[in-house]
Amino acid sequence: MSDTPRPEPATVPTSTELIHHPYVPPPGFQAVVPAVHKASTVVFPNVAAMRSRTWRDKSGYTYGLHGTPTSFMLEERIATLEGGRHTLLAPSGLAALLLVNVALLKQGDEVLIPDNGYGPAKELARHELAGWGIRHRFYDPMLSGEALAGLIGEHTRLLWLEAPGSVTMEFPDLSALVAAARQRGVLCALDNTWGAGLAFNPFALPGGQGVDVSVQALTKYPSGGGDVLMGSATTRDEAVHQRLQLAHMRLGLGVGANDVEAVLRSLPSVALRYEAHDRAAREVAAFLQSRPEVVQLLHPAFAGSPGHEHWARTCRGAAGLFSVVLDARYPAAQVDAFVDALRLFKIGYSWGGPVSLVVPYDVPSMRSAGRWAHAGGLVRFSIGLERPADLIDDLTQALGQLAG
Numbered sequence: 446m447s448d449t450p451r452p453e454p455a456t457v458p459t460s461t462e463l464i465h466h467p468y469v470p471p472p473g474f475q476a477v478v479p480a481v482h483k484a485s486t487v488v489f490p491n492v493a494a495m496r497s498r499t500w501r502d503k504s505g506y507t508y509g510l511h512g513t514p515t516s517f518m519l520e521e522r523i524a525t526l527e528g529g530r531h532t533l534l535a536p537s538g539l540a541a542l543l544l545v546n547v548a549l550l551k552q553g554d555e556v557l558i559p560d561n562g563y564g565p566a567k568e569l570a571r572h573e574l575a576g577w578g579i580r581h582r583f584y585d586p587m588l589s590g591e592a593l594a595g596l597i598g599e600h601t602r603l604l605w606l607e608a609p610g611s612v613t614m615e616f617p618d619l620s621a622l623v624a625a626a627r628q629r630g631v632l633c634a635l636d637n638t639w640g641a642g643l644a645f646n647p648f649a650l651p652g653g654q655g656v657d658v659s660v661q662a663l664t665k666y667p668s669g670g671g672d673v674l675m676g677s678a679t680t681r682d683e684a685v686h687q688r689l690q691l692a693h694m695r696l697g698l699g700v701g702a703n704d705v706e707a708v709l710r711s712l713p714s715v716a717l718r719y720e721a722h723d724r725a726a727r728e729v730a731a732f733l734q735s736r737p738e739v740v741q742l743l744h745p746a747f748a749g750s751p752g753h754e755h756w757a758r759t760c761r762g763a764a765g766l767f768s769v770v771l772d773a774r775y776p777a778a779q780v781d782a783f784v785d786a787l788r789l790f791k792i793g794y795s796w797g798g799p800v801s802l803v804v805p806y807d808v809p810s811m812r813s814a815g816r817w818a819h820a821g822g823l824v825r826f827s828i829g830l831e832r833p834a835d836l837i838d839d840l841t842q843a844l845g846q847l848a849g
């Protein structure tokens with residue numbers, strides 16, 4: 446289809462001929478599916494174009510790390526999912542949490558982190574952030590706005606939030622905590638992996654205020670397949686976005702185009718999947734709550750779960766994630782044996798994929814602020830997309846082994 450005539454082939458083609466080949470596919474290919482653009486080098490028609498082009502407002506391409514049509518497309522779609530304006534992609538959810546910390550904190554600053562927050566993010570504060578002279582405090586996630594205000598000192602710059610904590614599932618009073626922080630000029634960042642942009646809008650919480658940055662592990666629901674690691678950091682605020690964007694560039698946080706494509710492919714079904722996970726999880730959770738072996742269900746959509754009233758005021762849905770506390774008469778080894786006895790539930794970290802997952806946790810070893818009320822073992826479930834009745838059968842047989 447090219448107008449360029451083919452040159453007479455040399456007897457043996459040279460590598461130059463194979464690299465600088467005259468054939469150019471016709472422009473105008475249009476498909477429903479986004480294209481996968483892969484590049485480190487991006488070429489410029491001349492030096493002037495190289496010098497004048499910018500990537501920062503997505504008006505041009507300068508280098509693969511600064512963005513491609515594929516990565517810009519996913520950033521824009523995640524911004525829409527989150528109700529924000531700007532999104533940056535990172536190679537994992539944890540890398541996105543690191544990006545926010547590095548961009549918004551410096552030596553001498555203090556950051557407040559919920560005690561039920563994502564474990565590796567707490568470890569990051571204890572080790573790397575502490576080593577860089579950034580102090581942290583772990584706060585009880587169920588604090589009132591007033592009590593949180595009492596923790597804010599003259600060096601406090603950033604408040605982390607997670608709603609709910611992804612093991613113990615307490616749902617905080619997000620609106621009150623955000624209002625208390627904002628009143629003192631403290632930036633608010635939310636780990637919104639659980640909400641996924643679907644349960645509530647992190648930039649428009651009840652009461653009207655919102656967080657400054659919303660982070661997601663796209664690894665979970667947006668990917669949906671258990672096969673991609675990726676994170677995002679989304680903002681509405683131009684100044685905060687610019688700080689994140691420059692730190693992102695200087696840190697070299699690139700994502701692979703094939704991974705971006707995998708998320709782009711899953712994203713159109715994220716709302717349907719989230720709803721299906723939610724429905725199935727509530728069915729399985731209700732079953733477990735009715736069992737005598739279970740003393741406490743930890744699922745924010747259920748009355749009696751910590752922060753249920755905050756969930757009810759904030760959310761229009763829930764992720765397919767919950768925990769149960771078993772009766773304290775079962776020692777840890779018996780709780781482990783119950784988990785081992787499950788067949789459909791696989792033992793493994795992460796969540797948001799089609800396969801139901803289970804992990805037993807030793808909560809007291811994970812907490813330093815506030816009380817943990819329960820003596821029995823905690824088991825967390827991520828409900829996949831299997832038939833809920835089959836999951837309930839599996840739990841029934843494993844609970845039978847617990848009793849025996």
Ligand SMILES: *Cc1c(COP(=O)(O)O)cnc(C)c1O
Pocket residue numbers: 536537538539540563611636638639662663664665674675676795
């Ligand atoms: C999984 C997870 C992360 C980290 O995501 P990765 O992509 O595994 O690094 C962060 N926060 C929460 C709440 C998560 O569940």
